[in-house]
Amino acid sequence: MHAIRLHAFGPAENLAYERVADPEPAPGQVRVVVAAAGVHVLDTALRQGELGPYPEPPQLPTIPGREVAGTVDALGEGVDQRWLGRRVVAHLGLAPGGYAEKAVVAVEKLHELPDGLREDHAIAMIGTGRTTMAVLRFSDLTADDVAIVTAAAGGIGSLLVQHAKNVGATVIGLAGGPEKVARVRELGADVAVDYTADDWTAQVRAALGGRERAATALFDAVGGDVARDAVGLLAPGGRHLVYGWSGGGPLKLTAEELAELGVTSLSVLETAEWRAFVSRPGAVRELEEKAMAEAASGRLVPLVHRFPLAEAARAHTALETRGTIGKVVLVP
Incomplete structure (x- = not known):
């Protein structure tokens, strides 16, 4: 089979498309013929030697990738025969092996795909989707809300826009560049604005009838100056829900600043409630x-933003330079 292997930590060009032996499932595992493999920002960090949640660096060479979807073609000892031939998706956790034409997966991690659900869409939901569900546990959105979504053309942001519209909320989607803004508008956002424009906050206020502070919820994956300006659009009692900071670090607000604004700021994936869950x-x-x-x-x-498996290096570069829309997926 072909796979992407990393022989040395460093730039995206270190990801090599190579022919390797097919993996064989161990007891309690299945082998999946991969139809789609997910690319995560953590993959780009690990490629550079930054461990993130990993307790130790992987032994090199390694095949990166933590999310796979496809069809089971081989079973390890002790695995129920019913899995053979089933379409499945799985998040591999901290185990590598996803950037390949075939991958082995522990059977307890498998989800069978419903009829009609595409493998690349399943890849988007098994990791990015589950994070979205976690964020939504803290949102309590209703039809009375005016929600701002930063990075609204991203994997999580695009799902948040759709959820907010599904509950009847007014949605303001922020994205970088005209192509992404157009996609956010297609998702149903009531207002779609390019946050790289100098006057983007004025555009939002104009769209909201000139009200200075009208938003009630802010879903923030960007941080930095964009988040600071967006918080300024929140009405008293508004919620600032943080789940990332791709734009230069998390926004740091003092207790005094929060009190003056009258808003609540919460890094949702670092709360005691989330850890307990x-x-x-x-x-x-x-x-x-x-x-x-x-x-x-x-x-x-x-x-979903698809790349051929052989072009994993290009996929990493596009993700790192914010040149992607939605979830990045490799297709063998």
């Missing part, structure tokens, strides 16, 4: 199942 057995799988159900029902349709 994910420590419960089965909690992560519960989020994965909910995300998959949302996609299977058509309530949420993920944006």
Whole structure:
């Protein structure tokens, strides 16, 4: 089979498309013929030697990739025969092996794909979708809300825009560049604005009838100056929900600043409530199942940016330079 291997930490060009032996499933594992493999920002950090959540660096050479979808073609000892030939998706956790034509997966990580759900869409939901479900646990959005979504053309942001519209909220989608703004508008955002424009906050205020502080919720994956300006659009009692900071670090607001603004700022994936939830057995799988159900029902349709498996290096570069729309997926 062909796979992407990393022989040395460093730039995207270190990702090599090579022929390697097919993996064989160990007891309790299946082998999947990969139809789609997910690319995550953590993959780009690990490629550079930054461990993030990994306790130690992988032994090189390694095949990166933590999300795969495809069809089971071989079973390890002890695995129920019913899995053979099934379309599945799985998040591999901290195990490598996804950037390949075939991958082995522990059977307990498998989700069978519903009829009609594409493999690339399943890839978007098994990781990005489950994070979206986690963020939404803190949102309590209703039809009375005016929600700002930063990075609204991203994997999570695009799902948040759709969810907010599904509950009847007014949605302001922020994205960088005209192509991304157009996609956010297609997702149903009531207002779609390019946050790289100097007057983007004025555009939002004009769209909201000139009201100075009218938004009630801010979903923030950008941080930095964009987040600071967006917080300034929140009405008293508004919620600033942080789940990333791709734009230069998380926004730091003092207690005095928050009190003056009258808003609540919460880094949702660092709260005690979130830690207690994910420590419960089965909690992560519960989020994965909910995300998959949302996609299977058509309530949420993920944006997907596809690259051929052989062009994994180009996919990494595009992701690192914010040149992608939606979830990045490699297709063998």
